[in-house]
Amino acid sequence: MYDIDTDIKDIDPAGFETDAADHDYLTELTRMEPADASRLLDVGVDTQENARAGSFIQKDRSVIHCKSHRDGLEIMGISQAAARYEWLRDYIWKSVNPDTDKFTAQVKEIPHEGYFIRTLPGVKIAQPVQSCLYIAKEGFSQNVHNIVVAEEDSEIHIITGCATAPHLTKGLHVGVSEFYVKKGARLTFTMIHEWGEKVSVRPRTVTHVEAGGILVSNYISLKPVGNLQMFPTTYLDGENAVARFNSVLVAAKGSHLDVGSRVILNAPNTRAEIISRGITSGGTIIARGDLVGNYPGIKAHLECKGLILNEGLMHAVPELRATVPGVEMSHEAAVGKIDRREIEYLMARGLDEDEAVSTIVRGFLNVDIEGLPPSLKAKLDTAVSETQKDMM
Amino acid sequence: MLLIEELKVEVGGKPILKNINMEVPRGETHILFGPNGSGKTTLMMTLMGFSGYHITHGKITFKGEDITHMPIHERAQLGIGISLQRPPTINGLKTRNIVEICGAMQGGADVEKLARELNFSEFLDRDVNHNFSGGEIKRSELLQLMAQQPDLVLLDEPESGVDLENMALVGETINLLLGRGIQCPAPSDGPFVNRASDTAKSALVITHTGHILDYITADKGRVLYEGVLCFTRNAREILKWIRQRGYEGCARCTI
Ligand SMILES: Nc1ncnc2c1ncn2[C@@H]1O[C@H](COP(=O)(O)OP(=O)(O)OP(=O)(O)O)[C@@H](O)[C@H]1O
Ligand SMILES: [Mg+2]
Numbered sequence: 001m002y003d004i005d006t007d008i009k010d011i012d013p014a015g016f017e018t019d020a021a022d023h024d025y026l027t028e029l030t031r032m033e034p035a036d037a038s039r040l041l042d043v044g045v046d047t048q049e050n051a052r053a054g055s056f057i058q059k060d061r062s063v064i065h066c067k068s069h070r071d072g073l074e075i076m077g078i079s080q081a082a083a084r085y086e087w088l089r090d091y092i093w094k095s096v097n098p099d100t101d102k103f104t105a106q107v108k109e110i111p112h113e114g115y116f117i118r119t120l121p122g123v124k125i126a127q128p129v130q131s132c133l134y135i136a137k138e139g140f141s142q143n144v145h146n147i148v149v150a151e152e153d154s155e156i157h158i159i160t161g162c163a164t165a166p167h168l169t170k171g172l173h174v175g176v177s178e179f180y181v182k183k184g185a186r187l188t189f190t191m192i193h194e195w196g197e198k199v200s201v202r203p204r205t206v207t208h209v210e211a212g213g214i215l216v217s218n219y220i221s222l223k224p225v226g227n228l229q230m231f232p233t234t235y236l237d238g239e240n241a242v243a244r245f246n247s248v249l250v251a252a253k254g255s256h257l258d259v260g261s262r263v264i265l266n267a268p269n270t271r272a273e274i275i276s277r278g279i280t281s282g283g284t285i286i287a288r289g290d291l292v293g294n295y296p297g298i299k300a301h302l303e304c305k306g307l308i309l310n311e312g313l314m315h316a317v318p319e320l321r322a323t324v325p326g327v328e329m330s331h332e333a334a335v336g337k338i339d340r341r342e343i344e345y346l347m348a349r350g351l352d353e354d355e356a357v358s359t360i361v362r363g364f365l366n367v368d369i370e371g372l373p374p375s376l377k378a379k380l381d382t383a384v385s386e387t388q389k390d391m392m
Numbered sequence: 393m394l395l396i397e398e399l400k401v402e403v404g405g406k407p408i409l410k411n412i413n414m415e416v417p418r419g420e421t422h423i424l425f426g427p428n429g430s431g432k433t434t435l436m437m438t439l440m441g442f443s444g445y446h447i448t449h450g451k452i453t454f455k456g457e458d459i460t461h462m463p464i465h466e467r468a469q470l471g472i473g474i475s476l477q478r479p480p481t482i483n484g485l486k487t488r489n490i491v492e493i494c495g496a497m498q499g500g501a502d503v504e505k506l507a508r509e510l511n512f513s514e515f516l517d518r519d520v521n522h523n524f525s526g527g528e529i530k531r532s533e534l535l536q537l538m539a540q541q542p543d544l545v546l547l548d549e550p551e552s553g554v555d556l557e558n559m560a561l562v563g564e565t566i567n568l569l570l571g572r573g574i575q576c577p578a579p580s581d582g583p584f585v586n587r588a589s590d591t592a593k594s595a596l597v598i599t600h601t602g603h604i605l606d607y608i609t610a611d612k613g614r615v616l617y618e619g620v621l622c623f624t625r626n627a628r629e630i631l632k633w634i635r636q637r638g639y640e641g642c643a644r645c646t647i
Contacts, residue, residue: 075497341480344442347464348474349536350489356465359493363484363519 011200011227013106016141018173020060020112023136029055029065034132035166043161043192044376045132050371054117056131060140066139072123073156074116078145081116088116090145093164095178095206103174103202107143113177114144119154119185121215128157128190128373133173135199136165141172148177150185151214157188160378164196177205181213183238190218190372194224195255205231211238211267215390218369219247219259222384224283229254231288236270245274246367248384251283251312260288260317265298265327272300277365280312289331290319296326306335307364309357358385393594394439394544399436399450401431408434410417410619412450416544421570421608423599423627426616427639432598433477435616436546438459439596440474441467442624472618473542475533477549477598481521487532488516494540501539510535510565511558526553534565545569545595549601563607570595572609602631617643 026032032040036059037047046052054068063077074081082088098108115131135142150156164171173195181187182299187207195201209215213233234243245261263272264313278285289302306314318331338360346356365384372380394416401409408431415421426432438445439452441464452460459467473494482490488503495501507513512531521529530550537545547566554562571592597604605627613627615634622643623630633642 339480340443342482344464344483344491345476345480346490348440348442348468348476349494349540350465350468351493352465353463358488359485360482363482366484 004232005093007078011172012204013102013141013172013174016170017137017139018110018112018141018143020062020137021138023059024060025063026065029057030355036136039163039166039194040132040134040161041162043132043163043194044159044379045130045161046375051127051375052130053125053127054129056115056117056129057134058115058132059134060142063113070125072120072154073125073129074118074120075129076116076199078111078114078116078147088147091143091149091178091180093178095208096176096204097118100204104176104204105178106141106309107145107174107204110334111145112143114146116147116157117158119151119156121151121182122153123151124155125157128159131158131160132354133160133162133175134164135171135173137169137171138168138271141174143174144176146175146177148187148189150177150181150187152182153184154182155186157190159190159192161192161194161291162201163194163197164347168196171197171199173199173201173203175203177203177204177232179207179215181207181209181215181241183210184212186214186216188216188218190369191220193219193221193225193228196224197224197230198226199230200226201230203232204232205230207234207243208237209234209236209241209243212240213238215243217243217245217261218372219230219249220369220380221257221259222248222250224252224255225257226254227258229258231258231260231262234261234272236263236265238273239268239270241267241270242352244273244391245276246369247276247287248365248367248369249276249285249287250282250365251278251285253282255283257284258286258288260286260290262290262292263300264292264294265300266294268295268297268327270295270298274302274304275367276304277367278310278314279361279365280304280314280370281309282312284315286315286317288317288319291321291329291331293320293322293327293329294324296324297327297367298327300329302331302333304331304333305364307361308335308337309361393420393455393629394596396439396585397451397453398603399438399452399575400448401434402446403434403444404450407448407621412615412621416594421572421595421609423597423605423610423613423630424616425599425613425634425639426629428531430616430639432616432618436474436548436596436598439546440464440472456635462591468540469543471543472546473537473544474546475537475548475550479529479533480523481519483519483522485520485646486517487520487535490520491539494536496572497631498539498541503539506535506538510538511561527555527558528616530554530562531558534562534569537569538565543593544569545593547595547597549598549600550567551599551601559603560607563604566604568618570608605631614644615639
């Protein structure tokens with residue numbers, strides 16, 4: 001079901017506080033405290049909500065804003081959803097086992113909300129839904145449980161930004177997420193993380209994709225984070241199901257990122273692609289990818305590229321496993337430093353050395369992330385340039 | 393414009409250029425011939441300042457400035473531009489962007505227009521040199537130089553790998569780049585006599601086939617043989633000699 005190495009950097013959930021004051025509900029996002037609002041903006045939250053189909057904002061353990069602007073789109077806190085829908089029992093803790101590790105156990109034991117987002121059958125929502133999980137309380141362990149259900153033939157893009165209050169020095173985010181992509185549905189899930197330098201992050205995600213369903217998952221973490229470990233697992237259970245993962249990771253000094261994806265291809269003609277780009281400048285990146293082919297004729301590809309600027313550890317762990325003949329699986333992994341020839345080529349075009357390096361770094365991180373709204377794309381470009389400047 | 397004196401260069405600890413002396417005056421185009429491995433590319437890379445080309449002796453002067461140890465980008469800003477024989481791929485950087493970077497030195501270039509003229513528009517959104525064919529690389533390099541408009545153009549085999557149809561395009565573009573196609577009817581007297589050569593760029597062009605000579609006017613040709621410049625003459629004449637006697641024969645006849 002879900003297994004991971006937990007021996008990297010041991011975090012003890014017991015060392016965090018699990019109680020927090022309640023925060024008031026905001027009917028309008030624009031009425032948010034300016035300091036909080038600016039952090040939300042950094043992770044792509046549109047407080048005007050103009051170009052968003054709906055929003056879900058949680059601060060510490062309180063849902064402070066939650067709204068759907070479209071028919072056929074349901075957004076609410078998980079406890080409210082559980083109260084409303086009897087059938088949710090068939091979805092909660094059905095993909096992730098609470099006994100997986102101490103983090104999932106903590107979410108089971110002391111849950112702090114999380115979102116429920118659902119599109120009804122056939123409902124196609126063009127604008128993204130935004131969600132944000134925000135930690136404001138010093139030393140808090142935020143334990144959320146999220147459920148997304150894209151019903152048959154529906155389409156949804158969720159942009160989820162995670163961040164902490166500016167001066168937080170200690171915090172833990174544990175997120176159990178169970179996503180269900182039904183027949184012919186399409187779920188695009190873009191996660192932008194800006195956790196603080198002292199924050200530990202343990203997302204635990206499992207997605208099931210039915211026949212003809214598509215999961216596109218983008219993960220972006222450019223700012224320093226204490227330590228992050230996640231290995232979302234996706235099951236392609238129905239014929240023609242597709243999963244695509246893109247991740248862009250930057251690890252500055254003090255950051256430890258252990259990030260990967262696993263896709264298990266169980267049905268005829270399923271396809272998976274994992275693309276990851278990591279840059280370390282003093283930090284550690286362990287970029288994992290695991291593809292498991294259990295049906296003849298499936299296609300899967302894994303591409304993992306890492307750059308070390310100055311120093312740091314870059315560890316690519318690509319794995320391919322096939323249990324039947326006739327699968328088509330490949331991987332491409334490369335770890336290195338910037339090629340001197342590329343720098344000098346750009347210098348011959350008039351850039352000084354620093355400009356040349358930043359241009360190459362920007363290019364390196366420039367994976368085409370599907371479905372990003374232009375404003376977010378621009379934000380990402382700026383963030384990449386800034387990140388790279390910080391490193392020089 | 394460009395003056396090279398007693399230049400000795402080592403690559404990977406091995407002496408490649410043994411004693412190069414040459415001058416390319418303003419507005420002149422010089423052609424460099426020489427067998428594979430004779431050091432032609434080494435000379436150009438050294439002129440541009442690429443690492444790995446270790447100058448053990450001698451001096452390079454450009455526009456009166458000693459550039460022997462000048463960083464690459466300063467040479468570029470001073471007006472030297474190069475078309476590489478084997479440029480690297482830069483992943484994630486669009487060709488459009490590198491052409492813009494080149495144009496920035498001139499205060500901006502009309503990238504779309506230049507690309508249209510080189511029949512290269514459809515490549516603007518591709519990563520720089522990524523999976524470009526041999527001929528496409530040449531056009532990409534040329535497009536960058538068109539945006540850059542350097543005063544000294546270094547072209548390392550600009551026509552190799554270019555198909556017959558594109559050869560005319562490449563040849564004419566180089567002619568345009570070198571500013572030699574401007575047939576300016578000069579008044580019989582007056583200050584405009586030298587107008588064509590005023591706008592003309594200086595150039596050093598490496599070629600094996602000499603096809604490029606059908607499109608540009610060369611002022612001089614030279615043969616580089618085993619790290620030494622051994623022969624200076626009219627470019628077409630050299631080509632004929634090389635065909636008749638081979639490089640070695642060429643080299644010997646000057647001794
Ligand atoms: N990095 C290197 N290490 C060792 N030898 C090198 C290196 N780079 C070039 N050389 C050698 O230097 C010599 C000159 O190479 P150069 O590329 O300048 O030749 P060229 O005249 O341009 O040849 P061609 O016509 O084939 O392009 C060759 O023998 C080549 O193998
Ligand atoms: Mg060469």
